[in-house]
Amino acid sequence: MNILFMGPPGAGKGTQAERIVDTFGVPHISTGDAFRLAMKQGTPLGQKAKEYVDQGLLVPDEITNGIVRERLQLEDCNSGFLLDGFPRTLQQAEALDGMLAEMGRSIDHVVNLKVDRGLLLARLTGRRICKACGATYHVMFNPPVQEGVCDKCGGELYQRSDDTEAKVGTRLDEYISKTSLLLDYYSGKGLLREVNGEKEIDEVTGEITACLRGSL
Ligand code: ADP
Ligand code: AMP
Numbered sequence: 001m002n003i004l005f006m007g008p009p010g011a012g013k014g015t016q017a018e019r020i021v022d023t024f025g026v027p028h029i030s031t032g033d034a035f036r037l038a039m040k041q042g043t044p045l046g047q048k049a050k051e052y053v054d055q056g057l058l059v060p061d062e063i064t065n066g067i068v069r070e071r072l073q074l075e076d077c078n079s080g081f082l083l084d085g086f087p088r089t090l091q092q093a094e095a096l097d098g099m100l101a102e103m104g105r106s107i108d109h110v111v112n113l114k115v116d117r118g119l120l121l122a123r124l125t126g127r128r129i130c131k132a133c134g135a136t137y138h139v140m141f142n143p144p145v146q147e148g149v150c151d152k153c154g155g156e157l158y159q160r161s162d163d164t165e166a167k168v169g170t171r172l173d174e175y176i177s178k179t180s181l182l183l184d185y186y187s188g189k190g191l192l193r194e195v196n197g198e199k200e201i202d203e204v205t206g207e208i209t210a211c212l213r214g215s216l
Pocket of ligand 2: 031
């Protein structure tokens with residue numbers, strides 16, 4: 001199954017992706033994770049991406065499209081994929097259509113997680129991520145059993161440098177001006193499924209699972 005997760009930063013895409021990939025047996029492809037890894041490793045791609053990510057701006061399309069193109073060719077995508085955080089511009093969406101057409105494939109479902117802007121700031125500034133396994137927590141809404149320690153692997157939790165109040169504003173503005181128009185793009189293709197992302201994490205997972213199984 002070929003799935004896209006849409007929604008503003010903080011809507012819960014990564015949190016839900018961690019769960020949905022286990023159920024559907026597809027790899028989780030997050031362009032944000034790919035950029036953070038390249039930045040940590042200090043590769044040329046990472047150095048270029050850092051100029052944008054650090055400011056809360058979108059990385060240029062040609063760089064981002066190249067990463068996804070390479071990733072989709074890997075063997076684990078033969079069973080499908082869950083793309084999280086891509087596409088984020090119309091140009092990326094059209095590029096993705098082109099890549100998939102070349103591979104003789106297409107998107108099966110686009111799930112949009114809807115969350116009000118007011119809640120996103122609290123979600124993003126309280127987000128914590130495991131350095132070792134990447135699991136996502138929230139200091140209030142989804143805390144680990146022991147503060148600062150990952151429940152799943154015992155790894156240390158950290159706060160993303162772009163999860164500060166100042167950068168969150170820019171990231172949400174980027175979403176509104178460049179990404180939100182994609183909802184019309186996918187709605188026009190009859191692929192868009194809307195899910196209320198403000199409910200409890202388990203409830204959201206249940207709704208997404210039902211959507212993907214075609215029973216909602
Ligand atoms: P995204 O990948 O869309 O940017 P995340 O999955 O990282 O968003 O979620 C952002 C923050 O909100 C995280 O700290 C996460 O634990 C928390 N969160 C995610 N889903 C919910 C939910 N349904 N209710 C409350 N908090 C949530
Ligand atoms: P995320 O982890 O999805 O919140 O993304 C973190 C940052 O990575 C974003 O603020 C952008 O700077 C960059 N990024 C991630 N995905 C994309 C994309 N599809 N297009 C452009 N920039 C992206």
